[in-house]
Amino acid sequence: MSVGGKLSFRRRVPEVDAVGLPLVVGGDDPPHLDELVPDGFDDVEIEVGPGKGAYLCAAVAARPRSFVLGIEAAAGYASYAAQQLHESGANNGLFLVDNARLFLEDRVRPGSLTRVHVYFPDPWPKRRHRGRRFFTEETPKVVHRALRDDGLLLVATDNAAYAGQVCRVVGASPLFERDRALERELIAEGPGAAFSPTNFERKYLAEGRIVRRFAFRRA
């Protein structure tokens, strides 16, 4: 993204009241990952677009030695999610209002993350909006740089066309290897391991939609 594009997104971030909540509003100069993660955690994970935060709340409960940062573009969702996290009493998670794609590009040191989670990313079906998708040709490079050597990129979507795009850009990239056995293991581990639970997952499964889940290892 161009410098102009970055600035215009970050200048538009609305103010929300974060007092007392595990919530940071990025604004036009968001903090770096290192400034947001307290010392002493074994692993750092990022969830892209956590929405109302059901997955992040389950993930921090499942992995107390990990710190999980949810980066949400919609301030209202981030505020709601932070309230849920606050009520859970967990101290190993945080929500940040920012564009996750930009944050991964310019606020994360190489090799910082053990996992990047992307669950039910907006499909932006209109051709003229495709550039807004999280998964583009550049995504493998951006996520690969941010992950540790043994890092994972975990994705779920109900949208068949978007699943095809994930397979095309990540599955075909030499920077990642899909691990189907790991997908089955993570699903069997239950809530908070990976993929589940999310608010959109619950809604789409109730509607009978097929959910596709992918675990990619950093190559």
Ligand SMILES: C[S@@+](CC[C@H](N)C(=O)[O-])C[C@H]1O[C@@H](n2cnc3c(N)ncnc32)[C@H](O)[C@@H]1O
């Ligand atoms: C379809 S919702 C899914 C929410 C949640 N993952 C779930 O499964 O319930 C997609 C979310 O991603 C957020 N989003 C879209 N693009 C984003 C970006 N570049 N950075 C951060 N959040 C983004 C949207 O605001 C929305 O909350």
